[in-house]
Amino acid sequence: xxxxxxxxxxxxxxxxxxxxxxxxxxxxxxxxxxxxxxxxxxxxxxxxxxxxxxxxxxxxxxxxxxxxxxxxxxxxxxxxxxxxxxxxxxxxxxxxxxxxxxxxxxxxxxxxxxxxxxxxxxxxxxxxxxxxxxxxxxxxxxxxxxxxxxxxxxxxxxxxxxxxxxxxxxxxxxxxxxxxxxxxxxxxxxxxxxxxxxxxxxxxxxxxxxxxxxxxxxxxxxxxxxxxxxxxxxxxxxxxxxxxxxxxxxxxxxxxxxxxxxxxxxxxxxxxxxxxxxxxxxxxxxxxxxxxxxxxxxxxxxxx
Amino acid sequence: xxxxxxxxxxxxxxxxxxxxxxxxxxxxxxxxxxxxxxxxxxxxxxxxxxxxxxxxxxxxxxxxxxxxxxxxxxxxxxxxxxxxxxxxxxxxxxxxxxxxxxxxxxxxxxxxxxxxxxxxxxxxxxxxxxxxxxxxxxxxxxxxxxxxxxxxxxxxxxxxxxxxxxxxxxxxxxxxxxxxxxxxxxxxxxxxxxxxxxxxxxxxxxxxxxxxxxxxxxxxxxxxxxxxxxxxxxxxxxxxxxxxxxxxxxxxxxx
Numbered sequence: 066x067x068x069x070x071x072x073x074x075x076x077x078x079x080x081x082x083x084x085x086x087x088x089x090x091x092x093x094x095x096x097x098x099x100x101x102x103x104x105x106x107x108x109x110x111x112x113x114x115x116x117x118x119x120x121x122x123x124x125x126x127x128x129x130x131x132x133x134x135x136x137x138x139x140x141x142x143x144x145x146x147x148x149x150x151x152x153x154x155x156x157x158x159x160x161x162x163x164x165x166x167x168x169x170x171x172x173x174x175x176x177x178x179x180x181x182x183x184x185x186x187x188x189x190x191x192x193x194x195x196x197x198x199x200x201x202x203x204x205x206x207x208x209x210x211x212x213x214x215x216x217x218x219x220x221x222x223x224x225x226x227x228x229x230x231x232x233x234x235x236x237x238x239x240x241x242x243x244x245x246x247x248x249x250x251x252x253x254x255x256x257x258x259x260x261x262x263x264x265x266x267x268x269x270x271x272x273x274x275x276x277x278x279x280x281x282x283x284x285x286x287x288x289x290x291x292x293x294x295x296x297x298x299x300x301x302x303x304x305x306x307x308x309x310x311x312x313x314x315x316x317x318x319x320x321x322x323x324x325x326x327x328x329x330x331x332x333x334x335x336x337x338x339x340x341x342x343x344x345x346x347x348x349x350x351x352x353x354x355x356x357x358x359x360x361x362x363x364x365x366x367x368x369x
Numbered sequence: 370x371x372x373x374x375x376x377x378x379x380x381x382x383x384x385x386x387x388x389x390x391x392x393x394x395x396x397x398x399x400x401x402x403x404x405x406x407x408x409x410x411x412x413x414x415x416x417x418x419x420x421x422x423x424x425x426x427x428x429x430x431x432x433x434x435x436x437x438x439x440x441x442x443x444x445x446x447x448x449x450x451x452x453x454x455x456x457x458x459x460x461x462x463x464x465x466x467x468x469x470x471x472x473x474x475x476x477x478x479x480x481x482x483x484x485x486x487x488x489x490x491x492x493x494x495x496x497x498x499x500x501x502x503x504x505x506x507x508x509x510x511x512x513x514x515x516x517x518x519x520x521x522x523x524x525x526x527x528x529x530x531x532x533x534x535x536x537x538x539x540x541x542x543x544x545x546x547x548x549x550x551x552x553x554x555x556x557x558x559x560x561x562x563x564x565x566x567x568x569x570x571x572x573x574x575x576x577x578x579x580x581x582x583x584x585x586x587x588x589x590x591x592x593x594x595x596x597x598x599x600x601x602x603x604x605x606x607x608x609x610x611x612x613x614x615x616x617x618x619x620x621x622x623x624x
């Protein structure tokens with residue numbers, strides 16, 4: 066079933082896009098991630114212009130995080146104060162991101178920079194997660210002893226001024242730390258079209274030392290707002306949000322996400338994390354190959 | 370004397386005057402191409418008749434050739450070339466062209482190189498090797514050549530630059546027709562279809578027809594909304610994603 070995308074200016078197979086969204090949604094439901102890190106590269110591989118891909122997959126992440134936010138809210142899993150600070154940082158970050166995006170676009174390096182950030186980020190996270198989940202699998206099989214870990218924030222975070230209390234997170238830290246974290250994630254959301262849960266969740270646990278019961282809910286809360294704002298920023302600056310493409314992705318991903326969430330309850334979490342780690346590493350490897358292999362097209366055309 | 374000749378011309382034409390030129394009556398199958406949701410490209414039929422003076426095809430002359438060129442609106446573009454720097458392929462050199470056709474298709478009755486010489490090809494922009502792209506000043510000609518080659522190659526593979534020798538069929542030396550496909554990724558705007566009648570390497574007649582390609586219905590509405598009311602468009606996209614996400618969550622909870 067061919068469908069013409071009015072902003073991307075090309076015709077795609079609607080079924081392929083819905084299935085792509087569905088596959089990503091399945092994973093996001095299973096692993097509790099937005100899935101933007103998969104959507105953007107997959108759309109680019111399919112032939113969608115990179116800017117349109119990044120702009121439209123941000124709105125897919127919004128849709129994927131909505132039902133999660135509501136679910137976490139119901140059981141008190143969102144630290145609204147912390148989330149608010151993160152969102153504020155995210156808004157500033159997305160404006161900075163839009164500026165960086167334009168700068169890179171003008172110098173022609175946007176695709177390379179997106180590729181390099183992906184490789185570094187996916188490589189680091191995939192590797193860390195793989196190691197952690199292998200240790201966890203060892204623990205659950207009884208072969209290894211878990212290392213006790215005290216929940217506390219990073220010394221650098223403790224050094225920041227203007228401390229305030231975040232009750233739900235059980236923290237007394239400076240709001241500057243989550244603000245900076247939100248800022249960095251906001252930049253990545255604009256550049257890569259990802260939600261940033263990938264960076265946020267580990268950073269909240271290991272840098273801020275937040276109570277784990279509110280980590281995922283608060284991260285989704287920030288993702289929801291920042292991807293929504295990223296969509297707005299793209300709509301007004303790059304004008305590359307293709308609403309038809311976004312709708313197709315959403316239909317697939319919201320359905321997939323619900324199926325994935327059901328499936329996730331039947332599998333042990335450490336195995337899920339290992340599977341996710343392997344997938345993250347594979348995507349990273351694919352992008353790395355794209356950077357170092359001689360590309361099929363040495364030349365590229367850009368409208369001015 | 371000249372005036373008298375002009376009056377007499379129609380009469381004189383009956384006895385084949387050697388340098389009376391034939392005329393072209395061209396047409397296209399579609400003057401307007403509308404891009405709607407199901408648009409996957411269009412097939413354009415370019416046809417017409419060659420009117421010889423005296424209404425009869427002169428015998429004993431070299432065969433006439435027909436060349437049809439369909440051009441899209443020109444664009445100002447930047448062509449970038451990737452180079453391997455520190456192990457990864459990055460955009461390094463670039464070349465600006467201020468008037469590159471967004472679409473270019475040439476159909477001819479014989480390969481274009483055999484119909485006209487290089488100079489004529491350059492004058493009428495016949496063939497992918499003879500496009501006038503208006504590069505910026507101060508570029509070395511071999512660098513320039515490389516970039517142009519790269520651009521043509523790239524556009525050719527995406528179906529936006531086409532050269533189709535033998536695509537024009539001439540029936541009895543009078544009627545001609547050619548089929549050209551317009552791919553789905555063409556830009557919108559005013560296209561021109563030029564037809565050339567060529568004999569002995571000389572262009573005897575030329576005629577132009579315009580073709581308008583535009584988005585219609587919902588696609589036109591979306592493209593316009595994204596451009597003119599960006600804030601409202603963005604809000605709609607966000608609302609759509611929240612609504613769909615929420616609905617899916619509700620449905621899943623009921624099941």
